[in-house]
Amino acid sequence: MFSIVDFYGKQANYSCGYCKQPKSCQSHGMWAHSLTVQDYQDLIDRGWRRSGSYCYKPEMDTTCCPSYTIKCDAMGFRLNKSHKKIIKRVNKFLRDGLKGEGDDETGRLNGGEGGGSGGDLEMGEVARNPRKELAVGKLNLVGKVAEGDVATEGLGVKEPVVKAVGSDSNLSAKSQPTCQGSPPKKAKLLRIERKRERLIQKGLSAEEIASSMKAAKGKNVEKSLEDFLDEAPKEGEEAAHRLKVKLVPSSEGASSVEYSLYRAYQTAVHQDPPDKLKMDRYKRFLVMSPLKLVTIATASDEFRRTLDRSFALYSKYQTAVHNDPPGAVGEYQDFLVKSPLKMLPGQSAPSCGLGSYHQQYWLDDRLIAVGVIDLLPSCVSSVYFFYDPEFRFLSLGTYGSLRELAFTRKLQQQLASISSYYMGFYIHSCPKMRYKSNLSPSFLLCPEVYSWHPLDQRVIGLLDRSKYCRLNEDPAAEDGNRTRPSDVRNVLILHGSSYQRYSSYLKEIGSPELEENVITYAKLVGKVCSGRMLLYEG
Numbered sequence: 001m002f003s004i005v006d007f008y009g010k011q012a013n014y015s016c017g018y019c020k021q022p023k024s025c026q027s028h029g030m031w032a033h034s035l036t037v038q039d040y041q042d043l044i045d046r047g048w049r050r051s052g053s054y055c056y057k058p059e060m061d062t063t064c065c066p067s068y069t070i071k072c073d074a075m076g077f078r079l080n081k082s083h084k085k086i087i088k089r090v091n092k093f094l095r096d097g098l099k100g101e102g103d104d105e106t107g108r109l110n111g112g113e114g115g116g117s118g119g120d121l122e123m124g125e126v127a128r129n130p131r132k133e134l135a136v137g138k139l140n141l142v143g144k145v146a147e148g149d150v151a152t153e154g155l156g157v158k159e160p161v162v163k164a165v166g167s168d169s170n171l172s173a174k175s176q177p178t179c180q181g182s183p184p185k186k187a188k189l190l191r192i193e194r195k196r197e198r199l200i201q202k203g204l205s206a207e208e209i210a211s212s213m214k215a216a217k218g219k220n221v222e223k224s225l226e227d228f229l230d231e232a233p234k235e236g237e238e239a240a241h242r243l244k245v246k247l248v249p250s251s252e253g254a255s256s257v258e259y260s261l262y263r264a265y266q267t268a269v270h271q272d273p274p275d276k277l278k279m280d281r282y283k284r285f286l287v288m289s290p291l292k293l294v295t296i297a298t299a300s301d302e303f304r305r306t307l308d309r310s311f312a313l314y315s316k317y318q319t320a321v322h323n324d325p326p327g328a329v330g331e332y333q334d335f336l337v338k339s340p341l342k343m344l345p346g347q348s349a350p351s352c353g354l355g356s357y358h359q360q361y362w363l364d365d366r367l368i369a370v371g372v373i374d375l376l377p378s379c380v381s382s383v384y385f386f387y388d389p390e391f392r393f394l395s396l397g398t399y400g401s402l403r404e405l406a407f408t409r410k411l412q413q414q415l416a417s418i419s420s421y422y423m424g425f426y427i428h429s430c431p432k433m434r435y436k437s438n439l440s441p442s443f444l445l446c447p448e449v450y451s452w453h454p455l456d457q458r459v460i461g462l463l464d465r466s467k468y469c470r471l472n473e474d475p476a477a478e479d480g481n482r483t484r485p486s487d488v489r490n491v492l493i494l495h496g497s498s499y500q501r502y503s504s505y506l507k508e509i510g511s512p513e514l515e516e517n518v519i520t521y522a523k524l525v526g527k528v529c530s531g532r533m534l535l536y537e538g
Contacts, residue, residue, distance in 0.1 A: 003533040024064035032290030052288035060447040067425035069445035074408040097240030144500035255306035261313005268320010268389035275325035289356035320389035381422040428463035446471035481526040494534040
């Protein structure tokens with residue numbers, strides 16, 4: 001299975017959604033007709049990000065607000081006092097129905113959106129639609145490459161084999177760490193086993209090991225994220241409310257329930273005008289995804305059943321928070337529902353798998369929040385999060401981040417390579433982005449070497465002095481996945497229904513004017529992806 005992309009090139013001088021300067025943003029973009037989860041993982045590790053099916057990479061050294069990819073080490077995550085306070089507040093509300101005093105939270109600004117207005121890239125029509133629609137599912141690809149070429153050696157060979165995450169087909173409350181069930185203690189047991197192994201390696205006897213373990217158990221052990229979340233009312237306990245979190249694939253439809261919530265959030269939190277909040281925009285931003293869905297069973301029927309409620313929540317949020325005017329369902333689907341992640345049958349992925357999902361937060365029978373996430377081979381990537389402004393007092397933006405971190409840790413027990421929680425972009429000059437640094441330990445991606453660096457005082461000092469900087473201190477360090485001039489010939493070109501290397505395409509078609517475009521594309525996506533994805537040339 002191939003990824004198919006249409007490279008748009010440089011998108012210059014459009015208005016910035018963060019600093020609000022006109023004609024100040026610079027980026028490169030491409031439309032992903034389809035995208036494997038491995039290719040997208042490699043792309044975001046080079047500074048790319050998707051908004052629906054549109055993928056973009058800021059031109060870091062020229063744009064007004066350089067956007068650094070940020071991730072949190074989920075397995076090493078440390079709760080701070082504010083996090084504990086928020087979880088306790090939610091648990092108290094569930095238990096006795098009392099609101100308490102919450103923080104005035106203006107929403108979580110994640111990587112899929114393009115600014116404080118909280119919704120879309122401020123790029124006019126460039127990110128709205130593809131230049132040409134491709135019926136990828138009906139495309140009968142014919143390869144014109146030499147036998148033995150890496151591109152012909154088993155389609156989808158890079159796709160990971162995913163073990164089951166849970167027994168429930170849509171990863172509902174039964175298979176997630178929700179307020180209705182205790183999260184598994186497997187991670188804790190693994191830590192105990194590792195400690196026992198270290199003591200054995202030190203040569204301690206069985207009696208000494210037992211004594212040491214017993215002494216450690218008697219000490220005060222810091223509670224984990226899962227421990228705090230698990231203090232919510234259990235099934236069968238008396239409680240004012242029940243919270244259930246459902247994971248629903250987003251690839252085949254959108255919920256009007258989600259859309260309504262989105263509209264409410266964008267209006268109340270980001271003050272988006274209602275006439276901007278169309279369903280088609282919502283689909284483009286938070287539903288459309290080019291990612292190939294590595295799964296067997298989907299819950300698309302359930303997703304469609306909740307479309308009305310999701311759209312209503314989205315609209316309510318956008319109007320109350322972002323001051324957006326009411327919009328249409330189609331816009332919502334383009335923004336938050338449609339995804340280039342298509343179903344990939346035949347994989348060992350019972351139950352969940354990898355791809356684009358919506359995590360729905362149900363309070364009793366009411367949808368109060370939605371987290372749009374991509375599950376990738378090495379991470380859970382947050383696309384967007386919106387909630388019912390009536391529940392602002394619960395700080396649901398932060399609570400949702402903590403839930404997604406806990407979910408990342410749970411997935412790591414099933415797929416060891418998943419260890420990070422990606423939070424989109426970090427813009428040091430944007431105060432609304434500073435909350436991301438509160439999830440510790442966090443790391444920023446160097447825009448030149450594409451290496452990861454702790455968001456510590458050294459990096460903060462660099463960004464205080466210059467909004468754009470190389471984070472890697474080693475002047476000799478280079479991008480190990482850089483595309484050399486000799487590599488450009490290996491770029492895979494899709495023309496019609498056949499694909500071939502660029503060197504062969506150039507001889508057959510004779511379009512040397514494409515050279516600059518292909519070179520730029522290969523440089524930005526890297527050697528690996530440029531030799532593996534199909535660059536569409538109509």
